[in-house]
Amino acid sequence: MDKKSDSDSSREFLLNSTPEIVSILKTIAHQKRFEILILLIENPLKFQSLLEKTSLKKSALANHLNDLKNKKLVEKIHHGTYKITDDGKNYIKSIENVYKENNTLRKKIKETKQRQELSKSFLDRNKI
Secondary structure: OOHHHHHHHHHHHHHHHHHHHHHHHHHHHOHHHHHHHHHHOOOOEEHHHHHHHHOOOHHHHHHHHHHHHHOOOEEEEEOOEEEEOHHHHHHHHHHHHHHHHHHHHHHHHHHHHHHHHHHHHHHHHHHO
């Protein structure tokens, strides 16, 4: 397969999967649900521990966990104990990687602009 064909295939897959992808992104996009996923990334936690770490009320935490479970991002492994699924980990790790790369790029651009401004300032002073 050539690059054009891969690109077309990827675009078609994404277009056909848009409703499901957007639904997952909306679920993850809520700050508290995102925090819950991050808290669960290392190991499972009990409901009570999640309550303390998120400062949510019981009903709010239960609703967020249900939303995450419905999207298969979190699963209940014991009575009151929750863990992130492999899919949940993959989404969070992907977001982390893209964000880090984006931050690195922004820093490089900022540093380049600063160097250019410094060079311009230095050149302007030498014209006087």
